[in-house]
Amino acid sequence: MTENEKGISQAVIGRLPRYFRYLGELRDAGVERISSQDLSELMKVTASQIRQDFNNFGGFGQQGYGYNVEYLYREIGKILGLDQTHNFIIVGSGNLGRALGNYLNFERRGFLLKGMFDQNPDVIGSTVRGVKIMPMEEMERFVRENDIDIAVLTLPKTSAVGVADKLAQNGIKAIWNFAHVDLNLPKGIQVENVHLSDSLMKLSYNLTRYRKEQEE
Amino acid sequence: MTENEKGISQAVIGRLPRYFRYLGELRDAGVERISSQDLSELMKVTASQIRQDFNNFGGFGQQGYGYNVEYLYREIGKILGLDQTHNFIIVGSGNLGRALGNYLNFERRGFLLKGMFDQNPDVIGSTVRGVKIMPMEEMERFVRENDIDIAVLTLPKTSAVGVADKLAQNGIKAIWNFAHVDLNLPKGIQVENVHLSDSLMKLSYNLTRYRKEQEE
DNA sequence: TAGATTGTTAATCGATTAACAATC
DNA sequence: TAGATTGTTAATCGATTAACAATC
Numbered sequence: 001m002t003e004n005e006k007g008i009s010q011a012v013i014g015r016l017p018r019y020f021r022y023l024g025e026l027r028d029a030g031v032e033r034i035s036s037q038d039l040s041e042l043m044k045v046t047a048s049q050i051r052q053d054f055n056n057f058g059g060f061g062q063q064g065y066g067y068n069v070e071y072l073y074r075e076i077g078k079i080l081g082l083d084q085t086h087n088f089i090i091v092g093s094g095n096l097g098r099a100l101g102n103y104l105n106f107e108r109r110g111f112l113l114k115g116m117f118d119q120n121p122d123v124i125g126s127t128v129r130g131v132k133i134m135p136m137e138e139m140e141r142f143v144r145e146n147d148i149d150i151a152v153l154t155l156p157k158t159s160a161v162g163v164a165d166k167l168a169q170n171g172i173k174a175i176w177n178f179a180h181v182d183l184n185l186p187k188g189i190q191v192e193n194v195h196l197s198d199s200l201m202k203l204s205y206n207l208t209r210y211r212k213e214q215e216e
Numbered sequence: 217m218t219e220n221e222k223g224i225s226q227a228v229i230g231r232l233p234r235y236f237r238y239l240g241e242l243r244d245a246g247v248e249r250i251s252s253q254d255l256s257e258l259m260k261v262t263a264s265q266i267r268q269d270f271n272n273f274g275g276f277g278q279q280g281y282g283y284n285v286e287y288l289y290r291e292i293g294k295i296l297g298l299d300q301t302h303n304f305i306i307v308g309s310g311n312l313g314r315a316l317g318n319y320l321n322f323e324r325r326g327f328l329l330k331g332m333f334d335q336n337p338d339v340i341g342s343t344v345r346g347v348k349i350m351p352m353e354e355m356e357r358f359v360r361e362n363d364i365d366i367a368v369l370t371l372p373k374t375s376a377v378g379v380a381d382k383l384a385q386n387g388i389k390a391i392w393n394f395a396h397v398d399l400n401l402p403k404g405i406q407v408e409n410v411h412l413s414d415s416l417m418k419l420s421y422n423l424t425r426y427r428k429e430q431e432e
Numbered sequence: 433t434a435g436a437t438t439g440t441t442a443a444t445c446g447a448t449t450a451a452c453a454a455t456c
Numbered sequence: 457t458a459g460a461t462t463g464t465t466a467a468t469c470g471a472t473t474a475a476c477a478a479t480c
Contacts, residue, residue: 011447013421017414021396035461047461048449055463063462064456080417081424095318099311105396105413111420149423174423176416180237190426192419194412197321198233200392201296203408204327205229207365207390208297210406227471251437263437264473271439279438280480 008056015053016080018043023073035066085110087148088176091163092155093118093133096178100152101128111150115142139163143170150174157181224272231269232296234259239289251282301326303364304392307379308371309334309349312394316368317344327366331358355379359386366390373397 022043026034040047054060054067060075061067077083088106090097093116100106101113116133118124124135134142142148151167153160153175160179167175174190177183180198183191238259242250256263270276270283276291277283293299304322306313309332316322317329332349334340340351350358358364367383369376369391376395383391390406393399396414399407 009447013418014414016421017411017417020417021414037461046449048451049447051462051464052448059463061462062456063454064460066461079421081420082417084424086420086423095311095315099315100412102311103412106416109413109417109420111416150419173427174419176419188426190419190422192415192422194410194415195233196316196319196410197325198230198237199408199410200322200327201233201236201298201325202229203366203390203392203406204297204302204325205232205295206406206408207302208300210404211389225471253437262473264475265471267438267440268472275439277438278480279478280436282437 012053012056015045015049016076019050019053020073020076020080020082023069023076026069027073031069033066033068036061039067082109085112086150087112087114087146088150088152089114089139089143089148090116090152090154091136091139091167092153092179093120093123093128094154097152097154098128100154101131104129114146114148117142136163140166140170143167143172148172150176152176152178153183154178228269228272231261231265232292235266235269236289236292236296236298239285239292242285243289247285249282249284252277255283298325301328302366303328303330303362304366304368305329305331305333305355305359305364306368306370307333307352307355307383308369308395309336309339309344310370313368313370314344316370317347320345330362330364333358352379356382356386359383359388364388366392368392368394369399370394 022039036047036050040050043050051061054072057075057079060072088111090101090113093101097116097118101116106113113129113131116128116131117136117139118133119136123133126133143151149172151164151172151174153164155163157179160177160181161183164175164177164183164185168185168189172189174192175183175185177191177193178196180195182193185191238255252263252266256266259266267277270288273291273295276288304327306317306329309317313332313334317332322329329345329347332344332347333352333355334349335352339349342349359367365388367380367388367390369380371379373395376393376397377399380391380393380399380401384401384405388405390408391399391401393407393409394412396411398409401407
């Protein structure tokens, strides 16, 4: 990492996790080094793009040699902030919230589930992987007192905006938003949206379009 | 829709679901017409982009008037293929698979859950919203015999590739892939990836970066 | 008709790809 | 050293924004 990481486009950032995944797999397979050319064939992107992407963060390679897989893997991990731990909570403990709470891989990457919340008395008090589901009323205090960085919003869009505002007021740093609504939070609070139905509609578009083309 | 919808960029397509959502909300709020200017302020994009996007599919507006909300909403729905029904199955009936199976909104958009599959004997035989979870061995036959368009893959990446290949061989048209692996399917089979951990890493990057900037 | 606003062309901006000199 | 491959500049491509004539 260099001093100047500002202004790196979201296009580049969006590709980092995929590089990270491929490099992790190469490392696990015992591969020591790889050239941008070989990686490009594996990942089906251009070698040019790979080199440009990495060079946004400084030089990780060596002329005539390529990239050291282990080193590059770790550096990208650092860029992504995976060398640190982040405490997170899940707000909305329905099916999706509980599914995410059960997903163990997040822990491996340094994301630690500290609490879950819901307003449904039937689920309050039960646990997911040892983490208690608490009533919504306790959320604000909990965020303040437990050094919570990230909140995962898996609740209906009607309540999502209000909850997000409360979280913002209590010092949350980032929101992973699964509610089907755009949140409008103060600059400085990072929001990453996962709009599942949008994703399904995109699939539907491509499916429909392809069919029509076949009919022509 | 015009005859020539080929070559529409994925950038445009990716924005359609968001237009659809805003227009649906406007319609529900009883708004009859809207100008690209007003919509641009609401959605925080440029009016130019809105007009360009819509004009990819032909003219939906009227000079001096703007766009009729109801009409535009329906037209975008059609473009997205939401005027048709699609049968889908869920392969992998763990927490995430069951969460998606319980998500009722898909039904409202014409996506009909016809079957779920798993290899775990503990869940086979149980139901999600009346839909039975069947053993994996029955998947191929089921796809062939029940006019299944879309398969949702919510299973570990180790089995995802093999299952996707089987689905392809049995005539699946589209795959909504939640497994953390890139599928490599014959051209013509649409794939939409939802890589949740990639999304979380992006959030982590932005969070980490913002912090570093503050420290400077 | 006059005013408003689209549809569309032109200008700009940014991202991707190509090329190659630097260097291991 | 010669060969390989990066880092980086330059060229191309595509997407976004601006401008405005067409027209309701």
